[in-house]
Amino acid sequence: MREESRRPRAVLAMGPGVRESVFSGGALDRLARLVDLHGEVMHEVDEKVLAETEVLVTGWGCPPLDGRLLRAAPGLRLIAHAAGTVKTFLEPVVLRSVRVTSAADANAIPVAEFTFAAIVFGAKRAFTMAHRYRAQGSRRDFSGLPWLGTHRITIGVVGMSRIGRRVLALLRNLDAEVLVYDPYADPGEAAALGGRLTDLDTLVRRSHVVTLHAPDTPETHRMIGRDRLALMRDGAVLVNTARGALVDTLALAEEVTSGRLDAILDVSDPEPLPPGHPFFALPNVFVTPHLAGAQGGELTRLADSALDEVARYCSGRPLRHEIHIDELGRIA
Structure with missing residues (x-):
């Protein structure tokens, strides 16, 4: 099945400026081919936007992903995090009903x-x-x-x-x-x-x-x-x-x-x-000031990893970097 054959409603959720630094070099165009992408980046939980969201692509500075998010987004099925750890903003309850992936391997x-x-x-x-x-x-x-x-x-x-x-x-x-x-x-x-x-x-x-x-x-x-x-x-x-x-x-x-x-x-x-x-x-x-992780041109790996997961989800293929609830206690 081709990547463009299924286009779920998707939203970017991350801090100001993160989209521009991470999703460069055609990454946004690729995402728009995979999903029906909401035009604005969500910096805070927006219940109106989330009401029809199936895929959430997150990054640094995204709002907390918790029970409020689940109530606002009843159709949410995938969170693809275009960064490393999810433990700082993701509550375990989300993993009970939503598939979550991370770009930690790319980072x-x-x-x-x-x-x-x-x-x-x-x-x-x-x-x-x-x-x-x-x-x-x-x-x-x-x-x-x-x-x-x-x-x-x-x-x-x-x-x-x-x-x-x-x-x-x-x-x-x-x-x-x-x-x-x-x-x-x-x-x-x-x-x-x-x-x-x-x-x-x-x-x-x-x-x-x-x-x-x-x-x-x-x-x-x-x-x-x-x-x-x-x-x-x-x-x-x-x-x-x-x-x-x-x-x-x-x-x-x-x-x-x-x-x-x-x-x-x-x-x-x-x-x-x-x-x-x-x-x-x-x-x-x-x-050094916590710079070992992806910086500059290395950030494109994070976007590519997240978009690869979105593409797999859209075509029904297995996810490669899925996070499971029983792993939270021992992952970074």
């Missing part, structure tokens, strides 16, 4: 790429060396570094999430031992991805680089706390592109200020960090 691509780069730069002490170069003007000063480079190091991957799996695939480009911690993972699956499943304490104790890819849940809150940071070997690098709440910020600040550990942080707790936070001044800490 995982740039995060994994960013993480791989962070691991390599961290292992090469690129940020410490850049600081020394600026301060001293010397050619190369490797003094005081406990180890350097990626050759035969051990890398610990915490979480076999979408992003964690992609990171594991990229790590095959390195001559490194890879340890994996994920309480839901199967050892055979971890091995197939190039890693060896182990417990978290063993992972942080043995790894030269620890990279975090777990969701923020009550079970993972500050999972890298004072005790586990103390287990990490001298000179180890902590990479966090997941959620700031996975790490005890105060305990990490003590470790990096002493110079015992390095950190590359794309997320933090709190986020953003307050001006003047010590992380910004330390040569062994590199902080």
